[in-house]
Amino acid sequence: MIREGGCLCGAVRFRCEGEPINVRTCHCRKCQKAMGSPFFARALFPQTALTIEGETARYASSETLERVFCKTCGTRLFGWRKNGTAAGVALATFDDRNAFAPTEHIWVSEKMDWVKLDDGLPQYPAMPPA
Template identity: 70%
Template sequence: MIHHGGCLCGAVRFACAGEPINVRICHCRNCQRATASPFFARALFSHDALTIDGETARHPSSDALDRMFCPRCGTRLFTWRNTRPVVGVALVCFDDPNAFVPTEHIWVSAKVGWVTLNDGLPQFPENPA
């Protein structure tokens, strides 16, 4: 199965082949700051599963991770792992934002206080092994 998506202005389109490795909601401070949101909901795919049409820009937010976005509209699309061949794809950037359902919360030790997690999903203080 192929899942398509893109940025707000349409300059970047992408396709992900197959099913994700996992689907998580990250509450870490880097994700909060990078997305200007209390968390980042993403599906993790292998680098090989993702094809991108259009120009993207990158910002290295750590030694392990680059954040990729559309340079025209600024939509934050991907978190590109440099230490493993995987990429996180923002769930809301898929054409069907309900295509994947998160299965757990990670980095809840950094969760903002006014966010209440009552969805019954497992919660991890950091990144589970």
């Protein structure tokens, strides 16, 4: 399966091959700040499954993660693990924005108070058990 997407201005395009490792909504404070929204809904893919065209910029938001965005329009595209294993692709940046649906919520201990999680999905205070 190949799914494609890109940024708001079209300067960055990407394609993901295969199925995601997982699809989660992260409510941690760093994701809130990085995305400028209450959470980061993303599909996690091996970095080797991603092809990216166009100019991006990166911000190291922690020792383990970089946030990747379009240099032109600023669209937040990926959470990129520095160890080379995986990248979280923002669900709303896929051309088919309904291609994936989250299967769980993580870091709900940092969820914004007014966000109501009534979708019946599993919720974890931090990361789910291994």
